[in-house]
Amino acid sequence: MKKQNEALNKRKKAKELENPRDQFMVISKRDMKKRGWKQLDFIIISGDAYIDHPSFGTAIIARVLEDAGFKVGIIAQPDWRSTKDFKQLGEPRYGFLVTAGNMDSMVNHFSVSKHRRSYDNYSPGGESGYRPDRATIVYSNRLREAYADIPIIIGGIEASLRRFAYYDYWDESVRRSILFDSRADLLVYGMGEKQILKIAENLEAGLEIKYINYLPGTAFIADDLESLYDYEVLPAYKEVKNSKKQYAYAYKLEYLEQDPIRGQQLVQQHGNRYLVQNPPVEPLNQEELDHVYSLPYQRNYHPIYENQGGVPAIKEVKxxxxxxxxxxxxxxxxxxxxxxxxxxxxxxxxxxxxxxxxxxxxxxxxxxxxxxxxxxxxxxxxxxxxxxxxxxxxxxxxxxxxxxxxxxxxxxxxxxxxxxxxxxxxxxxxxxxxxxxxxxxxxxxxxxxxxxxxxxxxxxGQLKVAPEHVSDSVLSYMGKPGIEVFDKFREAFYQVNNEIGLEQYLIPYFISSHPGSRLEDAVELAEYLRDINHHPDQVQDFYPTPGTMATAMYYSGYDPRTMEEVYVARSKEAKKMQRALLQYHKKRNHQIVRKALKMAGRRDLIGYHKKALVPPTH
Structure with missing residues (x-):
């Protein structure tokens, strides 16, 4: 304890001398030289361009560590095809922190129809191609090539939601925990300020990374379970890969234990080793949260991106x-x-x-x-x-x-x-x-x-709200209230606007092809849109992403809450029909809407009468 206090006082004194309150974080050897640093304590590898704003996880973690007196550098969007970029700031004293960025790299790269996107909101000029698929795994493995024994800690949304064995929509398979594929030493899940400071303090005190396996909000790999006690065992990776029902059951247990007060330690076997998730960390209290947002963020992208048109992601949050x-x-x-x-x-x-x-x-x-x-x-x-x-x-x-x-x-x-x-x-x-x-x-x-x-x-002029669907059964799978609640809100909204003399509109969002949504449910939604005279220009197809209960439903065909079977629209045509029904007003959708209505036994909605969704075929 005495050694840790001395180190803390030393860091605080050094921080006071440096006074970097009007600077961006270190991103080059030149920056290190300006500060008189020969070696960094931690280097953050990020899949996003560097934006120093508290809406970005990389900036928050960097500033929190800096505030504690650690020397921190950022390597943003390194070229993953070799180890060269990963060495540009030298070897850190304590370790590398790896994140894919603010967004899952696969969602960033692919639409729900699995078409590769041409635009990246988190890259210079909005151009794509600055990060690899499954960035956390790729970056971590490149670091292992460059520095064999350096501690690697992964975190951020991509790692957090892949901490257990998970269904990968893009591979259409169940993959093992990202800890195994990344070969990282430790995974920080959730919001990571508390965990990263404890990890940093332990490393500074001389504790090896393999012994920092007790912190809430982290996960690690164990060779055996001899040192563990009072834990709950999940179905093994092999079981969830071979049995969809076991996959749903595993997710149920994972979901139920995500509580910082009553949550248990969870164990999932992967071959002859074990993924161990410690219980969630307690969230920051108000004082701690206030402090995190008071740190000296520059509230903009780094000036190096100016000639490339900046980084678009700052516009929404600046x-x-x-x-x-x-x-x-x-x-x-x-x-x-x-x-x-x-x-x-x-x-x-x-x-x-x-x-x-x-x-x-x-x-x-x-x-x-x-x-x-x-x-x-x-x-x-x-x-x-x-x-x-x-x-x-x-x-x-x-x-x-x-x-x-x-x-x-x-x-x-x-x-x-x-x-x-x-x-x-x-x-x-x-x-x-x-x-x-x-x-x-x-x-x-x-x-x-x-x-x-x-x-x-x-x-x-417009208020966006998300009723998501109208069918009681679909809303039940979504965990959303019945449509009558939205109708009550909708009526009240227009009444108060009338009272204050404003003409403003509600823009409701709906999801098509969500697990549990059958063709007849999509027809019911189309009729509702007709009745409220709302013609959505954009419709969100359900996107199965790691970590959600609906994704577990989509893959397994079971509702983890009840372990009962649930219908899932899987074929391209079934999804296309449900999406088209939500945009029945568009002429290009008339043919497929007619087909869907016939399949649903609703020919009464084809015609020229008031209730018709589409005209008949000429």
Whole structure:
């Protein structure tokens, strides 16, 4: 302990002398020379271009380590075809931290129809080709070639959601934990500030990476289970690869234990070794979260990208505020609960106002704060206070199938923050783009007052909401409320807009071909769109990505919650039909919509009458 305190004081003194508050992080030997550094403590390898903004995980981890006095460098988007770029900053004293970036590299590269994308929002000029497929695995293996024994710690969304054996949509197979394929020493899952600081302190104290296997929020590979106790065993990799039912059951256990208070250690055998996941780490408290967002981010992409047109990803977030983390909504197609967790933590009003003033002072700020939110903008507090001592209820959801009787709903603080933000000198408008849970808003006894304030001050003509579907059975698989809840919100929204004399519109989002959605469900959705006179220009096909319950349904054909069979539209034609039905109004879809209606036994919807979706064939 004495040695660790001495090291901490030494780092703090060095940090005070360097005073890098007006600098980007180190990305070159030249930067190291300017700071008088001969060797870095940690080097972060990232699949994204370097953007020094708190909406990007690489920037947060780099700043958190820097704040603790460690010397940190970033190698952004190295050429993975050789080891040359991985050596450009030399060998770090303690280890490499590897991330694919803010987005899963396979989702970044491929559309849901598996066509390779030509645009990359996280690369210079929006050009694709700056990162490999499965970037975490490729980067880690290149590092093993360059530095055989250096500690490698992987993290970020790609690693986090592949920590167990997982279904890979692009391979159409079950792959083993990413820890095995990457040959990394340790995996940090979830939001990693606490874990990475503990790992850094242990390495600095001289502890070998193989012994840093006890930290919450991490996973590692064990040769045997002799040193473990009080753990739960998942179906082995071989079992989940050979049995779809076992895959669904494994996911069920993984999902149920993702709780920082009551969660157990989980073990999954892979051949003659074992993947071990320690329980989730407790989320940062408000003071800790405020501190993370107070660090000296430059709030822009690094100047080296200027000649390439910058990095497009900054545009959406440059003038936005992250106000919270976590989500207890638990939509089955979303990975937030498996990554950030269900427990809500939120920044203080003072912290948000302070960051807003930094935004206002920027030369290119035009008066518009684009967002104040998180995974769900109007979630700012735990769903109930009892979860803080006993954890989230095992096997139950706060909002589904109906809001829990113990749900504590309060929008007062959130709207107080919005009021103070929009009243700051220099602010013209504060928008909410990250989305709200309309069912949660309706639970508030003052919902009409808040909805009116939302419409009057925080909507710019259109408010995006996500009912996702209309069929009760499909919504049940999605973990979403019945469509009557959305209808209630929709009616209230238009009423308050009429009262305040504004003409604004709701833009509802829907997903086609979600597990559980049959052809007749898609027809029901098309009829609903007809009745509300909404013609969506864009429709999201269900995208099976690692870490979500819906993906487990898609692959296995079972609902992990009940272990009952679930229908899945798998063929290209079945998916095309469901998608076309949502856009029945487009002439190019008429032929396939007619075919779908005939197959569904709904010829009554073909014709020229009021209820018809498409005209007959001439």
């Amino acid at each position: 003038f936005s505020l992250v106000s919270s983390r976590g989500c207890f909504g638990a939509c089955s197609f979303c990975a937030i609960s498996f990554h950030q967790g269900k427990m809500m933590t939120a920044r203080s009003k003072e912290s948000l106002l302070k960051e807003a003033k930094k935004i206002i002072a920027m030369d290119d700020f035009k008066g518009y704060i684009h967002d104040v939110g998180g995974p769900t903008a109007n979630f700012r507090r735990p769903s109930c206070t009892s979860q803080l001592s006993r954890g989230m209820c095992r096997g139950k959801e706060c909002m589904f199938p109906a809001p829990c009787s113990k749900l504590e709903v309060d929008h007062k603080e959130y709207f107080e923050i919005l009021r103070e933000l929009r009243n700051l000198p220099g602010v013209k408008k504060v928008f909410i783009r990250s989305g709200i849970r309309f069912d949660y808003l309706l639970q508030d006894e003052d919902s009409r007052k808040y909805l009116k304030e939302l419409a009057a001050h925080h909507v710019s």
